[in-house]
Amino acid sequence: MSRKNFRTIKRVVVKIGSSLLTENGRGLNIPAIKEWVAQMASLRQQGIEVVLVSSGAVAEGMVRLGLKQRPKTSHELQAAAAVGQMGLVRVFENQFQQHELQSAQILLTHDDLTNRQRYLNARSTILTLLEFGVVPVINENDSVATDEIRFGDNDTLGALVANLVDADLLILLTDQTGLFDANPSLNPNAQLIESANISDSLLDEVAGESLSGLGRGGMATKIRAARLAARSGAATVIVAGSIEKVITAVIAGDNIGTYLIPTLAPLAAKKQWLIAQLQLKGQIVLDDGAVEVLQKKGKSLLSIGVTTATGTFKRGDLVSCVDFQGREVARGLINYDWKETLKIAGKTSKEFEEILGYADEDELIHRDNMVVIT
Numbered sequence: 001m002s003r004k005n006f007r008t009i010k011r012v013v014v015k016i017g018s019s020l021l022t023e024n025g026r027g028l029n030i031p032a033i034k035e036w037v038a039q040m041a042s043l044r045q046q047g048i049e050v051v052l053v054s055s056g057a058v059a060e061g062m063v064r065l066g067l068k069q070r071p072k073t074s075h076e077l078q079a080a081a082a083v084g085q086m087g088l089v090r091v092f093e094n095q096f097q098q099h100e101l102q103s104a105q106i107l108l109t110h111d112d113l114t115n116r117q118r119y120l121n122a123r124s125t126i127l128t129l130l131e132f133g134v135v136p137v138i139n140e141n142d143s144v145a146t147d148e149i150r151f152g153d154n155d156t157l158g159a160l161v162a163n164l165v166d167a168d169l170l171i172l173l174t175d176q177t178g179l180f181d182a183n184p185s186l187n188p189n190a191q192l193i194e195s196a197n198i199s200d201s202l203l204d205e206v207a208g209e210s211l212s213g214l215g216r217g218g219m220a221t222k223i224r225a226a227r228l229a230a231r232s233g234a235a236t237v238i239v240a241g242s243i244e245k246v247i248t249a250v251i252a253g254d255n256i257g258t259y260l261i262p263t264l265a266p267l268a269a270k271k272q273w274l275i276a277q278l279q280l281k282g283q284i285v286l287d288d289g290a291v292e293v294l295q296k297k298g299k300s301l302l303s304i305g306v307t308t309a310t311g312t313f314k315r316g317d318l319v320s321c322v323d324f325q326g327r328e329v330a331r332g333l334i335n336y337d338w339k340e341t342l343k344i345a346g347k348t349s350k351e352f353e354e355i356l357g358y359a360d361e362d363e364l365i366h367r368d369n370m371v372v373i374t
Contacts, residue, residue, distance in 0.1 A: 003195075003253040009168040011049040011130075012251070013234075014040060015158035019175045020241040021056035021088075027063045028056070028087055032241070034095055036173070039247035040135065041099035048251065049130045051165055052103075052137045053158040054092070060084030085139065092137050102134045107141035113160050120316040120335070123164050124360070130165070155225035163232040166368065170229045171250055172222050173241035178258035179219055181206050195259040198230045203260075223260070230262035280331065282311025282319040282338055284345075284364075291323050294330050294372055300363035301332070301370065303352075306345040313338050321365070332370030335361040 016036065023029045040050045058077055061084030062070065071077045089105050096103040106126065112118045129136050140157050155172060162170040181202075182190040196203060203223050219238075226236035237250050239257025249256055286294070290305025301321065313319050314337045321330040336344065341364065343355050352359035 003255065003259060006169065006251050006253045009048060009251060011051070011165060011167045012043065012169045012171060013051045013053060013158055013162045013165070013167045014171045014173065014247060015053040015154060016055060016173045016241060017154070017175065018055040018059045020173055021054065022059040022063065024175075028060055028091055030091065033091055034098075035245075036241070036247060037092070037095040038099065039245055041096070041101055042248055043251060044099075044101060044133070044135070046251075050135055051126065051130070051161055051167065052092070052135060053154055053161055054088055054137055054139050055154040057081040057084040057088055057139055060087045088139070089137070096135055102132070104129050104134050104136050106136050106138045108138060108157065108161075109141045113164065117314055117316045119164070120333070126161075126165055155221045156228065159225035159228035159234075159236075162229040162234040166232060167229075167234050169250075170226070170234050170236045171247060172225065172236060172238045173246065174222070174238060175240065175242070176219070176238075177240045178238050178256075179203070179206065179223070193258050194255060195261060198227055198236075198260045198262055226260040230260075233262050235262055236260040279318060280311075280320050281317035282309060282313035282334075284309045284319055284321055284334075284341065286321055286323055286329060288323070291329050294321070294370075298367060298372070300367040301330070301365040302349065302362070303336075303341070303344040303364045304346060304348050306341065306364060308345060309338055309341045311338060313341075315340075319365075321370075328373050330365075330370050330372045332365035334365050335363060 014036075020032065021029060023032075040052065043050050058070065058080045061067075061080030061082070064083050064087065065080060067080065071080055085107075093103050106122070108122065112122055126136050126138075138157070138161055140154060158170055158172065161167070177184075177192060179193045179196075180190040181193055184190040193202075193206070204220075206219075222236075222238050226238070229236050237257050237259050239246055239250060243249065243256055246256070285307045286301075286305050287307055290301060293299050293305065294301060307324075309319075311319070313334060315335060316333055318331060319334045320328050321332070322328050334341065340356055344352055344364075347355060349359065349362040352362075
């Protein structure tokens, strides 16, 4: 995807760094937040879905608690995050309401995105919010996160959210103009890297760490995040949040910041990930009609085309789909566990609530979470 094609983007994740949100630790930068929210509202008016990943909870908490330096102990960090999150949520809610947009707070930990069931639950919640026209505001759950379950920085969280919702583009707003071929604070001749392939080894040579001391990210973490986002085919732009109308300018294709280009298109990247997975948790047997629908029409798998299932798989596990002869037709992430699948096999989605007592997804496996074996 070239910059000129950004106007075709349908879903974008915007991550705003701590130093931007809090004016380098002086408190929430309300005028800047107002401008960013106005730009995100403009994207919504263009039909582009927006997910916001916000840093700044700890930094804002530090201001409210009168702390001059970032806390070093876990309980102090968690306390600062809990206090600061109150301010962040209130400001974003008020600003989005100015544009008649509802927002929703979602706090995530690493566990939420490594556990497949919770991963799918988080995905379903965020996609449902987007369907309702709501802007999800996502932050790491710093008030309960420990080192063992921490993302490490919100650049990484932004990338994982881009993967989670199949975003087309990740915009990392930072206090730097973009990525340079040398440290611009040490080398006055440093040149901005306008674009690069995400696999370019040059990126590793020029990345530096955070200079503000407020967040946990630097250019190195942003490059790692961009590579993570690229696993689902999302492009990344690293750009200064201080640029006038920066978000809408990026979408318009303006040549600002650093554009990191993924090697695969979104669907191809996700299918490649699925086909490479070796840990199949179960098997479902399809009738001839379902096999034809998958192979020739590329549609999602519905339960009515399933005859039986084996294995003790859970919601979100990778399962194999086979025909009556045992030949693998497809594999994908299943939306129901093995007990539920056996109960709804051969049934229509309209019968789910009567059989199970509830109904989540209509599809047993959505086509976006499935790869057909040819």
